[in-house]
Amino acid sequence: MIEEHISSSEKERSKGISFLDVLLNIQENDSSSDFHLTKEHIKANLLIMIATGTETSFAVLDWTMAKIIRNPSQMRKTQAEIREIPKGEATVREEHLSKMLYLKAVIKESLRLNPPVPLLLPRECIQDCQINGYEIPKTTRVLINAWAIGRDPENWESSEEFKPERFMKCSIDDKGNHFEFIPFGSGRRMCAGMQFAPTSIELTLWSSRHGLESRRPFFFPCRFCASQWGNRLRHVSIFFHALKADRTVYGDHHNLFLDG
Ligand code: HEM
Numbered sequence: 001m002i003e004e005h006i007s008s009s010e011k012e013r014s015k016g017i018s019f020l021d022v023l024l025n026i027q028e029n030d031s032s033s034d035f036h037l038t039k040e041h042i043k044a045n046l047l048i049m050i051a052t053g054t055e056t057s058f059a060v061l062d063w064t065m066a067k068i069i070r071n072p073s074q075m076r077k078t079q080a081e082i083r084e085i086p087k088g089e090a091t092v093r094e095e096h097l098s099k100m101l102y103l104k105a106v107i108k109e110s111l112r113l114n115p116p117v118p119l120l121l122p123r124e125c126i127q128d129c130q131i132n133g134y135e136i137p138k139t140t141r142v143l144i145n146a147w148a149i150g151r152d153p154e155n156w157e158s159s160e161e162f163k164p165e166r167f168m169k170c171s172i173d174d175k176g177n178h179f180e181f182i183p184f185g186s187g188r189r190m191c192a193g194m195q196f197a198p199t200s201i202e203l204t205l206w207s208s209r210h211g212l213e214s215r216r217p218f219f220f221p222c223r224f225c226a227s228q229w230g231n232r233l234r235h236v237s238i239f240f241h242a243l244k245a246d247r248t249v250y251g252d253h254h255n256l257f258l259d260g
Pocket residue numbers: 048049052053054056057060111115116117120121122182183184185186187188189190191192193194196197198
């Protein structure tokens with residue numbers, strides 16, 4: 001893939017500029033620093049982006065859909081906002097997304113209950129310290145349980161309930177400044193995709209909710225698994241009917257049944 005991009009002409013490369021093209025351009029043109037980007041650096045960067053960026057975003061999307069499909073009023077609110085803000089435009093733009101406050105709250109609530117990296121990355125203590133009466137010696141490896149922190153009843157009212165409305169009223173963000181909510185971690189090694197990930201999830205949810213209604217055809221109990229690592233992905237499938245939304249979007253009222 002790298003070779004293909006290298007051999008493509010400069011014009012072609014600047015057309016649909018991708019992450020790889022950006023790195024190759026830096027490699028070719030940036031003589032300002034002592035640090036030289038090698039092919040190995042580029043490969044490692046691509047690998048880490050794919051490894052860290054795909055399953056995490058996918059898991060959040062999956063949990064979010066599963067949660068709102070089970071709650072018709074939350075689904076209606078999400079869809080109303082998604083359809084109202086772009087006012088009939090066929091595509092959504094960044095400025096539209098910034099106004100979709102309920103959609104953002106839905107994603108945050110999903111991250112609170114089901115963070116895809118529940119134990120963050122391991123840390124090592126750089127000095128002796130004491131936490132809640134426990135002595136933690138220097139060099140101890142520490143795991144931070146973001147999953148438990150997000151469900152702590154001392155911080156969150158009705159902590160086990162999926163209530164996106166809580167984020168409409170509070171200023172707690174997911175940028176690592178509020179330690180009661182750290183789905184992207186905190187500090188120097190926090191998630192490098194923290195700005196990009198929510199936008200990509202918002203866009204995907206927008207496109208899946210914009211023209212379709214999803215209804216579960218009948219009720220059946222869903223067990224949501226929330227084990228230590230296992231809460232990244234759900235263990236139980238949810239089957240639903242996807243229905244075309246309305247005349248404005250697709251031009252007819254026929255129902256489309258997509259089980260899966
Ligand atoms: C909703 C989706 C995502 C969540 C919840 C998430 C969460 C996290 C968490 C918790 C960490 C460890 C931070 C820490 O221990 O303090 C992390 C690290 C990282 N994430 Fe994400 N991530 C997501 C999506 C992405 C995406 C889309 C990318 C890139 C395109 C990405 C790139 C990275 C990288 C490179 C690291 C390692 C940072 C380092 O070690 O310095 N993540 N992520």
